[in-house]
Amino acid sequence: LIHGKVYGAEAQFDVNLYNRLFPILEFGYADATCVLPSEATYRTSSPFARVGINYGILRPFNKKGEHRSLDCYPFIGVRYGMAFMDYHINNVVIKDDYWGSEVKNDFEKPFVYSGWLEIVGGVRINLAKGFTMGWSVRFKTLVHTTAESKTYVWYVPGYGKSDGNAFTFNYTLGYTFSIDN
Numbered sequence: 060l061i062h063g064k065v066y067g068a069e070a071q072f073d074v075n076l077y078n079r080l081f082p083i084l085e086f087g088y089a090d091a092t093c094v095l096p097s098e099a100t101y102r103t104s105s106p107f108a109r110v111g112i113n114y115g116i117l118r119p120f121n122k123k124g125e126h127r128s129l130d131c132y133p134f135i136g137v138r139y140g141m142a143f144m145d146y147h148i149n150n151v152v153i154k155d156d157y158w159g160s161e162v163k164n165d166f167e168k169p170f171v172y173s174g175w176l177e178i179v180g181g182v183r184i185n186l187a188k189g190f191t192m193g194w195s196v197r198f199k200t201l202v203h204t205t206a207e208s209k210t211y212v213w214y215v216p217g218y219g220k221s222d223g224n225a226f227t228f229n230y231t232l233g234y235t236f237s238i239d240n
Contacts (some may be wrong), residue, residue: 063091063092063093063094063214064091064092065072065089065090065091065092065215066089066227067090067217068087068088069085069086069087069088069151070085070086070087070141071085071086071231072081072084073083073113075235076138077126078115078117078172079114080112080113080114080115081112081134081222083109083110083111083112083113083136083138083152084109084110085108085109085110085111085113085138086106086107086109087108087216087217088104088105088106088107088110088214089104089105089107089212089214089216089217090103090104091103091104091117091125091213091214091216093213093214095114096150097150097151098148098150098160099147099149099150099151099152100148101146101147102146102147102149103145103147103212103213103214103215103216104144104145104216105143105144105146105216105217106107106142106143106216107140107141107142107215107216107217107218108140108217109138109141109177109187109217110138110139111133111136111137111138111139111140111177111179112136113136113138113179114132115132115134116133117135118195122162125160126229129232130184130185131184132181132182132183133180133181133182134179134180134183135178136178136180137178137179138176138177138197139176139177140175140176140177140199140217140218141173141174141175141177141217142172142173142176142215142216142218143170143171144170144171144172144173144212144215144218145167145168145169145170146168146206146212147165147167147168148165148167150165150169151164151165151166152165168206168222169213171205171206171222172205173187173204173212173215173218174196174201174202174203174204175199175200175201175202175215175217175218176199176200178197178198179195180195180196180198181193181229182194182197182225183231185235188233189237190232190233191231191232191233191234191235192230192233193230193231194228194229194230194234195204195231196226196227196228197225197226197227198225198226198228199207199218199219199224199225199226199227200224201218201221204221226237234238
């Protein structure tokens with residue numbers, strides 16, 4: 060059984076372009092620790108960032124051709140995410156079957172860059188003047204890492220476990236600043 064703890068927080072900023080396109084910047088910080096049955100531990104912590112765009116599915120104009128304000132809008136989007144991380148693997152037991160001995164080693168990799176792509180779908184709802192909430196579902200795929208192998212990187216901050224594609228669910232609370240002319 061693997062025991063692990065992950066802590067993280069993130070924020071996002073987007074711009075509403077014609078109630079249709081929403082360029083977005085997301086950033087955050089995550090810390091992950093994993094203890095394996097062999098007592099080896101993996102630890103990483105890092106800031107991460109994502110850049111992308113959401114596309115509002117609803118039409119921004121009503122049937123009369125008037126600009127519509129959106130109190131609720133579903134969206135689809137894409138992101139490119141990146142994390143610049145360090146990872147540490149401690150107490151790794153290496154057994155020599157021939158001589159019958161074992162050695163404990165520690166591995167440390169400073170500055171590993173990992174990048175991934177995300178496809179996003181979700182909804183944002185205006186609750187009260189300026190306050191919003193929403194949710195999104197994300198399909199993520201790790202595209203590249205500067206580690207020798209993707210298997211060396213157990214957890215990528217902002218992405219998740221690196222053992223394959225990931226599905227995640229995000230819930231957001233926000234405030235919308237508007238510029239009135």
